Amino acid sequence: MRTPIIAGNWKLNMNPEQTAEFVKAVKDQLPTDGSVEAVIGAPAVDLPALLENRAGSSLKVAAENCYFEDEGAFTGETSPKVLAEMGVDYVIIGHSERREYFHETDEDINKKAHAIFKNGLTPIICCGETLETREAGKYQEWVEGQVTAALKDLTADQVASLVIAYEPIWAIGTGKTASSDQAEEVCGIVRQTVAKLYDQTVADKVRIQYGGSVKPANVAELMGKENIDGGLVGGASLVPESYVQLVNFNK
Numbered sequence: 001m002r003t004p005i006i007a008g009n010w011k012l013n014m015n016p017e018q019t020a021e022f023v024k025a026v027k028d029q030l031p032t033d034g035s036v037e038a039v040i041g042a043p044a045v046d047l048p049a050l051l052e053n054r055a056g057s058s059l060k061v062a063a064e065n066c067y068f069e070d071e072g073a074f075t076g077e078t079s080p081k082v083l084a085e086m087g088v089d090y091v092i093i094g095h096s097e098r099r100e101y102f103h104e105t106d107e108d109i110n111k112k113a114h115a116i117f118k119n120g121l122t123p124i125i126c127c128g129e130t131l132e133t134r135e136a137g138k139y140q141e142w143v144e145g146q147v148t149a150a151l152k153d154l155t156a157d158q159v160a161s162l163v164i165a166y167e168p169i170w171a172i173g174t175g176k177t178a179s180s181d182q183a184e185e186v187c188g189i190v191r192q193t194v195a196k197l198y199d200q201t202v203a204d205k206v207r208i209q210y211g212g213s214v215k216p217a218n219v220a221e222l223m224g225k226e227n228i229d230g231g232l233v234g235g236a237s238l239v240p241e242s243y244v245q246l247v248n249f250n251k
């Protein structure tokens with residue numbers, strides 16, 4: 001039984017004051033019965049505000065990125081070791097924006113996954129194809145390749161515990177959601193890829209999110225699909241009312 005996981009990805013929005021206000025507004029409206037895990041991914045500078053204000057609630061905290069080294073001469077990077085010391089739960093890695101604008105490679109993402117586990121955190125690993133790749137009919141093999149590269153040399157236990165987010169790039173911030181059938185098809189491919197690389201037991205445990213224009217109006221339909229265990233939500237996670245509706249999609 002996989003616990004659904006709805007994660008906001010705030011991207012480069014919100015400051016510490018707004019973060020504190022947001023958490024105070026949603027804190028008492030999060031699921032308390034353990035039926036849905038509610039996560040917010042925030043910029044590194046907002047993480048202390050998120051961590052302080054979530055005290056006493058079930059809210060989990062994600063960083064939006066980290067480096068694959070714990071310390072050293074790496075100006076401007078965020079240490080996974082320090083994220084763990086702060087009390088962060090998850091780290092989002094391999095988002096298409098990081099791959100595109102910051103030239104992150106599959107190899108970097110795999111190194112980050114190892115560093116995250118070494119520090120006792122859990123990665124949310126993103127994958128997804130461009131419109132061009134989809135229209136060329138190559139999205140299945142593309143996503144399979146990204147997942148395979150990201151998971152390289154991780155143990156079965158590690159993979160069973162992590163989260164993979166399928167985010168078709170053409171559906172991010174465009175208002176164009178993949179249909180629930182399109183999302184389900186690729187989330188199914190992600191699960192089959194894990195089964196091929198490991199085994200069906202691991203594949204049955206890994207949680208797979210869909211991301212791309214998820215909002216209160218479409219979350220329940222997406223979550224009704226067999227292979228969709230959660231959502232990674234950008235725009236609709238920035239407004240407290242909408243975030244509360246998303247994490248309570250099953251109510």
Ligand SMILES: O=C(CO)COP(=O)(O)O
Pocket residue numbers: 009095167171172173174175211212213214232233234235236
């Ligand atoms: O990139 C996303 C989440 O990581 C999706 O963003 P939107 O929900 O704004 O489309």
